Amino acid sequence: MSEVKMIAPSVPNVPWQDPPADLKKGQPPVWRYSENPIIGRNPSPGVARIFNSAVMPYGDGFIGVFRGEQTNGVPYIYLGHSKDAIRWTFDEEKIPFVNEKGEPFMPRYAYDPRLVKVEDTYYIIWCQDFYGASIGMAKTTDFKTFTRLENPFIPYNRNAVLFPRKINGNFVLLSRPSDSGHTPFGDIFLSESPDLVYWGKHRHVMGRGSEWLESVKIGGGAAPIETSEGWLLFYHGVSGTCNGFVYSIGGAILDLENPSIVKYRCETFLLTPEEWYEERGFVPNVCFPCATIHDPDSGKIAIYYGAADSYVGLAFTKFDLIMDYIKSHSVLTGDDTEIGIR
Amino acid sequence: MSEVKMIAPSVPNVPWQDPPADLKKGQPPVWRYSENPIIGRNPSPGVARIFNSAVMPYGDGFIGVFRGEQTNGVPYIYLGHSKDAIRWTFDEEKIPFVNEKGEPFMPRYAYDPRLVKVEDTYYIIWCQDFYGASIGMAKTTDFKTFTRLENPFIPYNRNAVLFPRKINGNFVLLSRPSDSGHTPFGDIFLSESPDLVYWGKHRHVMGRGSEWLESVKIGGGAAPIETSEGWLLFYHGVSGTCNGFVYSIGGAILDLENPSIVKYRCETFLLTPEEWYEERGFVPNVCFPCATIHDPDSGKIAIYYGAADSYVGLAFTKFDLIMDYIKSHSVLTGDDTEIGIR
Numbered sequence: 001m002s003e004v005k006m007i008a009p010s011v012p013n014v015p016w017q018d019p020p021a022d023l024k025k026g027q028p029p030v031w032r033y034s035e036n037p038i039i040g041r042n043p044s045p046g047v048a049r050i051f052n053s054a055v056m057p058y059g060d061g062f063i064g065v066f067r068g069e070q071t072n073g074v075p076y077i078y079l080g081h082s083k084d085a086i087r088w089t090f091d092e093e094k095i096p097f098v099n100e101k102g103e104p105f106m107p108r109y110a111y112d113p114r115l116v117k118v119e120d121t122y123y124i125i126w127c128q129d130f131y132g133a134s135i136g137m138a139k140t141t142d143f144k145t146f147t148r149l150e151n152p153f154i155p156y157n158r159n160a161v162l163f164p165r166k167i168n169g170n171f172v173l174l175s176r177p178s179d180s181g182h183t184p185f186g187d188i189f190l191s192e193s194p195d196l197v198y199w200g201k202h203r204h205v206m207g208r209g210s211e212w213l214e215s216v217k218i219g220g221g222a223a224p225i226e227t228s229e230g231w232l233l234f235y236h237g238v239s240g241t242c243n244g245f246v247y248s249i250g251g252a253i254l255d256l257e258n259p260s261i262v263k264y265r266c267e268t269f270l271l272t273p274e275e276w277y278e279e280r281g282f283v284p285n286v287c288f289p290c291a292t293i294h295d296p297d298s299g300k301i302a303i304y305y306g307a308a309d310s311y312v313g314l315a316f317t318k319f320d321l322i323m324d325y326i327k328s329h330s331v332l333t334g335d336d337t338e339i340g341i342r
Numbered sequence: 343m344s345e346v347k348m349i350a351p352s353v354p355n356v357p358w359q360d361p362p363a364d365l366k367k368g369q370p371p372v373w374r375y376s377e378n379p380i381i382g383r384n385p386s387p388g389v390a391r392i393f394n395s396a397v398m399p400y401g402d403g404f405i406g407v408f409r410g411e412q413t414n415g416v417p418y419i420y421l422g423h424s425k426d427a428i429r430w431t432f433d434e435e436k437i438p439f440v441n442e443k444g445e446p447f448m449p450r451y452a453y454d455p456r457l458v459k460v461e462d463t464y465y466i467i468w469c470q471d472f473y474g475a476s477i478g479m480a481k482t483t484d485f486k487t488f489t490r491l492e493n494p495f496i497p498y499n500r501n502a503v504l505f506p507r508k509i510n511g512n513f514v515l516l517s518r519p520s521d522s523g524h525t526p527f528g529d530i531f532l533s534e535s536p537d538l539v540y541w542g543k544h545r546h547v548m549g550r551g552s553e554w555l556e557s558v559k560i561g562g563g564a565a566p567i568e569t570s571e572g573w574l575l576f577y578h579g580v581s582g583t584c585n586g587f588v589y590s591i592g593g594a595i596l597d598l599e600n601p602s603i604v605k606y607r608c609e610t611f612l613l614t615p616e617e618w619y620e621e622r623g624f625v626p627n628v629c630f631p632c633a634t635i636h637d638p639d640s641g642k643i644a645i646y647y648g649a650a651d652s653y654v655g656l657a658f659t660k661f662d663l664i665m666d667y668i669k670s671h672s673v674l675t676g677d678d679t680e681i682g683i684r
Contacts, residue, residue, distance in 0.1 A: 108684060130684050131529055131546040131677070132519065151683070153496065154531045154544045155519045177474065177497045179521035187473055189496045198540030202496045204473040335473070341493070342450060342472050 006296040006319050007226040008164075011057050014293050014300040015085040017316055028270045029321035030249070030303070033086075037277045037311035039066075044078065044090040046071055049282060052306030054115040054222075054291035055085060056122075062293070063143060065113040065124050066090060067306070069282070075111035077126060079143060085293055085302065086314065095124075097138055097146050105148050107136050112306075114290055116162040116223045118171065125160045125173070132180055135160040137196070152191065152199045156180055159188075159219030159236075164226065167257065170194050174205065174220035174233075182245075186217030188235065190260045190340070203260035203340035206252065209237065210333060213269060214250060216240040221249065221289035222303065229323065230256050230263050234270070234289045234303060247286040248272040249305060249315075251326045262336035266326040271305070271315055281308025294319070348638040348661050349568040350506075353399050356635050356642040357427040359658055370612045371663035372591070372645070375428075379619045379653030381408075386420065386432040388413055391624060394648035396457040396564075396633035397427060398464075404635070405485060407455040407466050408432060409648070411624070417453040419468060421485060427635055427644065428656065437466075439480055439488050447490050449478050454648075456632055458504040458565045460513065467502045467515070474522055477502040479538070494533065494541045498522050501530075501561030501578075506568065509599065512536050516547065516562035516575075524587075528559030530577065532602045532682070545602035545682035548594065551579065552675060555611060556592060558582040563591065563631035564645065571665065572598050572605050576612070576631045576645060589628040590614040591647060591657075593668045604678035608668040613647070613657055623650025636661070 019031045039050045047068040055064035062085040068078045076094040099105035107128035114125045121139050124146065128136040132155030138148045152160070152173060159176040166172070170192040178186055187208060192201040208217050214237025224231035231254040239246045248269035255261040273285045288306035295301075299319035307313040361373045381392045389410040397406035404427040410420040418436040441447035449470035456467045463481050466488065470478040474497030480490045494502070494515060501518040508514070512534040520528055529550060534543040550559050556579025566573035573596040581588045590611035597603040615627045630648035637643075641661035649655040 128684070130544075131531075131549065131682075150542050151544055152542065154499070154517065154533065156498075156521070157496070175496065179498070180527050185522050189473075191496065193540060193542075195540075198535060198537075198542035200492050200494065200535075200540035202472075202493055207473065340473075342470070 004320070004323050005228040006294065006299065007228065008294060008296050010297050011293055011295040012297070013084070014295045014298065015302045015314065016300050019316070028268060029325050030270045030315050030317045032275065033314040033316065035086075036275065036313045037307055038086050038314050039088060039312040041310065044068060045092055047078070047090070049310045050078075050090070051309050051312055052112045052288050052290055053080075053304065053312055054113055055080075055082070055293065055304055056115055056117065056291065057293065058143070061085075064088065064291075065095070065115045067111045067113060069309075074109050077110045077113045077124065095146050097148050099148055110136060112159065112290065114161050114223060116164055118162065118164060118166065123162050125162055127158045127160075130155055132156050133158055133178065135175060150197050152193070152196075158183075161220035161223055163231070163259070164223050167259065170201075171196055172259065173199070176217070176219040184216055184240070186219060188218055188220055204335065204338065204342075205254065205260050205340060206262055206265065207333060207335040211267070213237055213239055213248065213267075216245060218250065222292045224254065224259070225292060225294055225301070226256070227253070227323065230254050231259050232323065234292065236288050237269070244285065246273060247288050249287050249289045249303070251322065253323070253326055258339065260340035261338070262332060264327050264330035265332055265336055266329045267331040268329050270317075270322070271303075273308070275307075277311045277313060278307045281310030283309035287313070346662070346665050347570040348636065348641065349570065350636060350638050352639050353635055353637040354639070355426070356637045356640070357644045357656065358642050361658070370610060371667050372612045372657050372659045374617065375656040375658065377428075378617065378655045379649055380428050380656050381430060381654040383652065386410060387434055389420070389432070391652045392420075392432070393651050393654055394454045394630050394632050395422075395646065395654055396455055397422075397424070397635065397646055398457055398459065398633065399635065400485070403427075406430065406633075407437070407457045409453050409455060411651075416451050419452045419455045419466065437488050439490050441490055452478060454501065454632065456503050456565060458506055460504065460506060460508065465504050467504055469500045469502075472497055474498050475500055475520065477517060492539050494535070494538075500525075503562035503565055505573070505601070506565050509601065512543075513538055514601065515541070518559070518561040526558055526582070528561060530560055530562055546677065546680065546684075547596065547602050547682060548604055548607065549675060549677040553609070555579055555581055555590065555609075558587060560592065564634045566596065566601070567634060567636055567643070568598070569595070569665065572596050573601050574665065576634065578630050579611070586627065588615060589630050591629050591631050591645070593664065595665070595668060600681065602682035603680070604674060606669050606672035607674055607678055608671045609673040610671050612659075612664070613645075615650070617649075619653045619655060620649045623652030625651035629655070
């Protein structure tokens with residue numbers, strides 16, 4: 001192990017597979033699970049596809065919030081359970097969100113959920129209709145009662161990711177302002193809140209890249225992993241082609257106390273669509289990371305990503321390898337290293 | 343006078359002109375100043391056009407913040423002074439914004455300023471670059487030191503308008519989320535803040551209309567005028583044509599304590615481009631209200647509006663007439679009357 005430390009609770013049962021013998025030299029040190037996709041088509045009654053979903057350890061197993069595209073085309077969030085974080089069972093009913101009075105308060109639709117634990121509470125963050133695509137949030141302590149919080153932002157916004165601990169006493173949220181459509185632009189911003197009601201001190205974190213790989217837009221992916229060198233962020237970066245967008249997984253390391261400052265940003269993809277389940281589907285050519293399960297003792301990191309808006313894929317890396325790779329392939333642009341206010 | 347009251351400080355010297363004898367029956371009770379435009383081309387050294395600007399009473403005269411388009415095409419905000427609110431003189435230097443340490447902190451550009459007094463402080467709210475078009479804010483008590491506040495929102499946003507008093511203890515701000523370009527959509531939202539640092543409790547106020555007049559987008563205009571029946575709001579509504587957008591002035595009355603609820607919304611324009619200075623200019627066909635000067639004793643209301651992104655125009659109405667007109671021509675859509683959360 002290097003001297004760089006991952007700062008996170010131990011998870012001895014991270015799902016894992018050693019790297020294949022033929023992992024190519026010079027390629028990013030991220031390898032797919034041999035049995036991918038781990039969630040296939042029609043996984044649950046009335047649900048055609050599950051993808052872009054987030055999981056974490058819970059009890060003696062794992063729990064997750066899953067984007068389930070109903071057979072009528074409308075996405076909602078479903079709860080899922082697993083013993084090994086690979087084979088999942090799903091609740092047939094949508095997560096029953098309530099308002100602060102305990103009354104039913106369902107979003108019109110909900111997609112791309114993230115799941116993050118801060119102190120003793122679990123937070124679900126997703127994209128929903130708020131007279132336009134915007135961020136929804138809810139909290140739970142028992143995965144039975146899911147209480148919605150105030151929408152943190154006005155539209156239009158997607159890809160909100162909460163940090164797993166407060167920084168300087170405030171909750172910190174990444175998000176990606178967007179437009180009302182498929183958004184041919186997009187940078188990652190950061191916002192703070194003392195109470196999850198009011199948000200401010202907004203800062204620009206990272207811009208879309210100037211080069212081909214992610215020159216259309218980027219967006220937060222998995223909840224950042226705390227390390228002694230900064231916050232390890234797996235995000236998505238989008239390339240534009242004559243036949244549509246291509247979503248790859250990128251990596252960056254943000255300053256620990258001022259995470260609007262990017263310390264390292266990998267100029268290459270970490271994973272890009274190559275396999276059939278990434279290249280074929282409802283939206284071809286998408287690798288969209290939403291969560292990691294990671295263990296500081298072994299350095300194992302399992303990356304959960306949506307594949308082609310149709311499947312869930314699982315990929316692996318080792319902490320030392322990925323930190324070294326990102327640092328040794330880092331190219332920063334001017335915007336990245338700013339504190340991010342204008 | 344009707345029983346509806348305007349709740350505002352007396353302004354005995356509102357600029358004024360009685361309605362012309364030929365004010366047409368059935369037309370909106372808003373008439374232009376006969377000497378319009380009150381600010382013409384090349385009004386100040388290095389400034390090609392002044393428009394979309396806000397004014398208010400100050401001392402024994404009037405003060406204003408003016409969008410000045412420099413001869414290099416970049417807009418900034420300039421301070422202006424007037425004895426009669428019609429003939430204006432402008433500072434040659436841009437307003438010198440500073441940060442909380444008193445250090446220079448100029449936006450890259452700044453446009454469409456509004457000026458609102460809340461309690462003992464004057465607030466300037468404008469649109470600026472924050473890695474994308476977004477809202478900037480500053481405060482002053484003496485019009486000498488202008489201290490910027492945190493940007494209230496992440497991009498993309500324009501047309502922010504502060505209410506002239508707190509509601510339920512919070513500052514209240516209208517804004518119009520947009521995209522990174524000329525934004526072919528847009529509704530008015532409302533946000534609250536206890537401290538002008540953190541903003542939340544976002545609510546949808548009004549959607550663009552379903553009919554032709556403002557079916558592209560709408561945006562807050564002048565700071566709302568408090569009345570016993572609700573907040574009188576002059577806003578802009580945009581129609582789309584094969585040759586571009588057309589900006590008219592619309593009117594609505596918002597609930598006093600829950601201003602995300604629209605009580606009345608006028609289905610006709612109050613003023614629409616007809617005169618040469620509204621139809622001709624850098625952006626033809628724009629009437630864009632940014633401020634009123636109004637007096638509860640006489641019921642006089644003077645509306646300041648940008649004309650064709652090239653001039654400042656002045657129009658007049660009487661409080662009773664405009665309230666009656668808006669109420670008798672009100673057509674509400676479903677979205678308008680909601681509390682505005684999803």
